[in-house]
Amino acid sequence: MPAHEDALLRQVQERGAYASPDEAERAIRVVLALLGAHLVGEVRSELAERLPETVATVLLNPLQAREPLPPERFVRATAAWIEGADETTAPSDVRAVLGVVADLAGDDLMSRILLQLPVGYDVLFGRPQPV
Template sequence: MITDARTTLEHQQPCSTAYEQMLEKVRYEGAYPTRERAEEAVREVLAGLGRQLTGDERVDLARCLPLEAARVLTAQIPDTQPLTGRDFVKDLATRSGASLATTRWDIGSVFAAVTAHAGPHLITRILRRLPTGYALLFGQADLTPAA
């Protein structure tokens, strides 16, 4: 029988305390019934963010997150065409098979935990790097300059 050694190794290693705390924050914020459901949301949302975020902000965010979360974020190859916040929600909903409302809920829950790890300064830098529409997903006012 052939097995993937990486998968076996990952299941044997316990999660870090920081990652466990992150999952508990997401579970609490999202009112998820299980830790597994919270972890599913974390993985989906961070993978999606990893496809959107580039540059120093991506590196700095990965440094702030627990190792397990940083791996999910950085394992993604950034898309060549960044998505607006609205399209980001649609893309994650399509990939996960969830409704738009559930997907927005998941994003908000995970981004609350990301914000707690990253702090307001880095989140501001990230929002400047991303296309419009992400501020609301991070629970902030989406203030765009008047044209």
């Protein structure tokens, strides 16, 4: 069952300490567009099914990535795309969105998501894996 958009916005706004829902929504859209460029196939579709339709389309119609970005470059790309963000605030933006996404995805899907991403994304999702 997909998450309700208001609940997703509220959770991201709270985790990211955003002043307004608009700020949280911008972060959600940017982070999901970048994430969608890194996920393929069934994993991306399953994650989209757990998100509100309005943001699921962002995940399903991403920008095309030439190569998977390591976590540090993912954060820098986020900083470049979120208005008012910089490299000191972007890690918080990414963790706020991906932490909520991880909660919605659940453990099984998160394991499969992390298999498609470069090493280090587990920390961005707030799910550090044992080495």
